[in-house]
């Protein structure tokens with residue numbers, strides 16, 4: 001998508017900031033940006049939100065770059081470290097641990113070096129290129145998009161172009177077209193970014209699925225429902241401390 005945006009005429013209308021997902025989420029919540037390719041899990045925290053255009057970061061099955069990694073089978077996991085760069089996948093992990101794997105390990109926010117602590121009964125949710133690298137380190141790998149598909153039969157949306165205000169329709173149309181151009185040029189992106197840990201061609205064409213189609217929107221709605229239920233689950237505990 002970046003490939004398309006940087007080369008489109010719409011690039012001159014925007015200031016583009018590149019950062020990892022949890023930072024982009026904070027920027028949108030603080031109104032430091034108008035729109036971002038933002039983790040969908042922050043939607044419940046937004047007073048007003050718009051999902052713009054027809055492109056997203058999604059997966060219909062095995063995503064490869066969002067996994068729970070461990071040294072033991074998941075049944076033996078006692079603690080899960082959550083990637084500080086993520087907002088959606090850490091919530092997806094909570095949903096899946098409860099609804100799919102039906103275990104309740106302790107969940108801990110990971111620090112910058114959290115991957116060094118994935119050992120023994122301590123697992124970690126890792127996202128992005130660090131996850132593609134972690135695939136070569138951890139013997140047990142549980143793909144979160146694959147588990148979501150097994151639980152719900154639906155694809156999963158990690159991030160979408162979310163704004164905190166209504167944006168100009170012509171701008172969104174041009175921006176959407178820029179995204180489409182990016183998706184059409186995946187081969188160029190692969191050629192320009194040699195990567196040793198995983199086939200980026202397979203990653204972009206088989207594991208990620210960029211179209212925000214009806215099935216993905218359905219998956220997104222269901223995920224937001226699960227998040228609401230999890231919040232409700234937590235509220236009696238939180239109330240006790242008030």
Ligand SMILES: C=C(O[C@@H]1C=C(C(=O)O)C=C[C@H]1O)C(=O)O
Pocket residue numbers: 021022038039040057063065066085086087088089090127128129158159
């Ligand atoms: C597929 C990925 O999903 C990312 C995961 C996100 C999250 O967990 O908050 C947000 C944006 C996505 O781009 C990845 O980083 O590999």
